[in-house]
Amino acid sequence: MNDVCICLFAAPNFDKSAQGLAGAGRRLAAELDGQLLAVIVGAGADALAAEVARIADTVTLADQAELAEYQPETCLNALAQLCGERSPRAVLLANDTYSQEIAPRLAYRLGGSAVGDGVEVRVEGEALRVVRQVYGGKAQAVIELKRTPAVVWLRARSFAPAAERAESGEITRAALDIQADTRTRIVERKREAGGEARLEEARVIVSGGRGIGGPEPFESELKPLAELLGAQMAASRAACDAGWVPPTWQVGQTGKKVTPELYLGIAITGASQHMAGISEAKVIAAINTDPDAPIFKHSRFGIVEDYRKVVPLLREKLAALQR
Amino acid sequence: MNILVCLKQILDPEIPARDFRVVAAKREAERGSASLVTNIFCENALETALQFRERAGGTKITVLSYGQPSAEDSLRKALAMKADAAALVVNDGNTNPDPLTVARVLAAANAKLGTFDLIMVGREAGDWGAGQTGGLLAEMLELPCVSFVDSIESVGGKLHLKRQTDTGWETLAAEPPVVVTVTNDEHNVPRIPKVRDVMMSYRQPLTQWTLDELGINADEARAGNTYYDVAELAIPQKETRCEFVSGDTLDEKVEAFARRIIEVTGAM
Numbered sequence: 001m002n003d004v005c006i007c008l009f010a011a012p013n014f015d016k017s018a019q020g021l022a023g024a025g026r027r028l029a030a031e032l033d034g035q036l037l038a039v040i041v042g043a044g045a046d047a048l049a050a051e052v053a054r055i056a057d058t059v060t061l062a063d064q065a066e067l068a069e070y071q072p073e074t075c076l077n078a079l080a081q082l083c084g085e086r087s088p089r090a091v092l093l094a095n096d097t098y099s100q101e102i103a104p105r106l107a108y109r110l111g112g113s114a115v116g117d118g119v120e121v122r123v124e125g126e127a128l129r130v131v132r133q134v135y136g137g138k139a140q141a142v143i144e145l146k147r148t149p150a151v152v153w154l155r156a157r158s159f160a161p162a163a164e165r166a167e168s169g170e171i172t173r174a175a176l177d178i179q180a181d182t183r184t185r186i187v188e189r190k191r192e193a194g195g196e197a198r199l200e201e202a203r204v205i206v207s208g209g210r211g212i213g214g215p216e217p218f219e220s221e222l223k224p225l226a227e228l229l230g231a232q233m234a235a236s237r238a239a240c241d242a243g244w245v246p247p248t249w250q251v252g253q254t255g256k257k258v259t260p261e262l263y264l265g266i267a268i269t270g271a272s273q274h275m276a277g278i279s280e281a282k283v284i285a286a287i288n289t290d291p292d293a294p295i296f297k298h299s300r301f302g303i304v305e306d307y308r309k310v311v312p313l314l315r316e317k318l319a320a321l322q323r
Numbered sequence: 324m325n326i327l328v329c330l331k332q333i334l335d336p337e338i339p340a341r342d343f344r345v346v347a348a349k350r351e352a353e354r355g356s357a358s359l360v361t362n363i364f365c366e367n368a369l370e371t372a373l374q375f376r377e378r379a380g381g382t383k384i385t386v387l388s389y390g391q392p393s394a395e396d397s398l399r400k401a402l403a404m405k406a407d408a409a410a411l412v413v414n415d416g417n418t419n420p421d422p423l424t425v426a427r428v429l430a431a432a433n434a435k436l437g438t439f440d441l442i443m444v445g446r447e448a449g450d451w452g453a454g455q456t457g458g459l460l461a462e463m464l465e466l467p468c469v470s471f472v473d474s475i476e477s478v479g480g481k482l483h484l485k486r487q488t489d490t491g492w493e494t495l496a497a498e499p500p501v502v503v504t505v506t507n508d509e510h511n512v513p514r515i516p517k518v519r520d521v522m523m524s525y526r527q528p529l530t531q532w533t534l535d536e537l538g539i540n541a542d543e544a545r546a547g548n549t550y551y552d553v554a555e556l557a558i559p560q561k562e563t564r565c566e567f568v569s570g571d572t573l574d575e576k577v578e579a580f581a582r583r584i585i586e587v588t589g590a591m
Contacts, residue, residue: 072467072468072469072495073467097470097487097488097489100454100470101458101469101470103458104422104455104458104459104462105458105459105461105462105468108458108463113551114422114455115551116453117452129554134450134451135449135450135451135452136336136452138340138558139343139345139352139556139557140557140558140559141350141553141554142553143551143552143554144551144552144553144554145550146548146550147549147550181467182498183497183501184469184484184498184501185496185497186493186494187483187495187496188494189488189493190491190492190493191490192490192491192492198490200489204591240509241507241508241512242509243509247506248488248489254364256489262584264584272339272343273336273449282587283587285587286565291567294339294340296567297563298563298565299565300563300566301566301567301568301583302567303567303568303576303577303580305573305576310573310577310580313574313577314577314581314584317577317578318581318584321581322585
């Protein structure tokens with residue numbers, strides 16, 4: 001009853017998000033004096049299971065045919081069954097698309113309470129409390145969950161990983177009695193070009209905003225700069241909504257929450273909803289014509305100039321310095 | 324097709340951070356001079372519904388809100404955007420009810436309004452951003468739910484729902500009835516209603532219910548905190564002092580900027 005159950009979806013490797021989730025789960029389990037249980041849904045996750053087992057007490061792989069590929073309803077049925085059998089005190093998930101889609105419904109089926117986008121989870125007396133940003137990052141709230149289990153999806157990448165244990169936890173395969181729910185079915189999956197490497201995993205990000213002025217400069221100016229820095233490209237909501245770049249590039253409260261070592265914001269004003277997506281970046285730097293642009297309030301260093309003048313010169317300087 | 328779009332009226336999220344205050348004791352944002360607007364993702368949902376009606380025809384769109392009496396303005400605007408009917412459940416209790424309460428109220432109002440093939444909500448609201456209403460509503464109505472949808476098409480009796488994922492997009496084939504949560508995309512930027520239509524919308528009928536008329540536990544709904552409570556609300560003090568690179572010429576400034584970048588990336 002004091003156990004913590006982490007839910008993951010099958011992936012080829014133990015990425016920063018999964019590591020953060022396992023780390024958060026391990027620490028919460030220690031605080032509650034319970035075990036850390038892991039559940040992985042989907043096929044092809046043996047390598048991931050082996051990695052998770054170095055942190056968790058037990059790992060359950062649910063990879064039977066009906067669950068091989070993510071389908072919302074079937075997957076939810078499986079997770080409700082798996083978590084239900086384990087009666088944990090808390091269920092933790094990451095903040096990927098599928099976890100966010102499922103978490104509130106999972107809480108409902110388990111009779112618990114959900115809260116999302118958590119940056120901290122703590123035990124206070126009998127209650128579990130979760131810290132999260134609200135009002136587009138302008139404020140921070142502490143939410144107290146009233147029902148059990150607490151189902152929390154986390155900004156997993158900003159949680160520290162846990163140390164590997166001396167002995168790996170046991171890995172078992174679940175054999176669930178589950179019917180495929182065909183009311184909804186994913187009939188097509190498409191990866192966005194450049195979406196191969198995940199923005200959330202990027203160590204350097206070059207990002208453009210409304211001030212870029214159109215799709216072309218992303219290609220002609222920002223892309224060569226990103227290549228030079230080994231960076232991934234991103235954009236503000238304004239640039240995505242204008243159709244200049246794909247929506248998968250969007251960083252902010254409603255886009256990706258990123259955690260790079262360096263976030264270079266170019267012609268981005270830095271509305272709070274955008275800043276909410278980069279609050280965990282180690283260093284923010286900005287190029288903007290307006291010295292009062294809010295992004296500078298969060299930047300370690302900046303330059304007040306037109307990016308059209310700065311970026312070509314910056315590429316030259318960086319190339320020379322890297323030589 | 325019968326479509327229900329749920330709308331939430333919120334404090335304008337575009338107000339600058341320097342004008343934003345909270346009343347810590349009440350754990351809510353200070354209204355100040357900010358205007359009240361319809362949550363953008365709810366408007367994206369309505370826009371997606373309107374475009375569906377334009378393509379598929381034979382579709383009725385009803386908009387529903389649970390909120391303060393002022394939420395009537397959000398519904399009137401939706402009517403001006405050409406929704407067909409509107410209903411408001413007036414919240415005379417907790418001004419920030421938890422997501423379970425909201426879903427319970429919407430589910431009850433949904434049942435009073437009729438039967439719907441498609442129920443649409445925004446992916447999250449620009450104020451509390453819980454992102455749970457759609458999922459919880461689907462559970463209460465025992466319907467499937469698809470999140471982060473940005474366009475909907477009717478294909479041979481099924482709905483094709485295109486949705487955004489972390490790495491690209493997916494299309495789901497869904498048998499109505501289904502609940503979807505909607506996200507923004509370049510194609511569902513909400514239309515601006517004509518001034519005349521805004522004026523006309525105030526003459527259109529608008530159904531209003533109190534919590535007591537819904538056949539739910541109204542006192543529990545007024546408390547609005549059986550799922551979760553806001554224990555604290557504060558504005559984090561987190562400002563960095565920005566070093567503006569110096570130099571007499573553009574060349575010198577950019578050189579200094581490049582060096583600062585290398586200091587960070589070189590140490591990685």
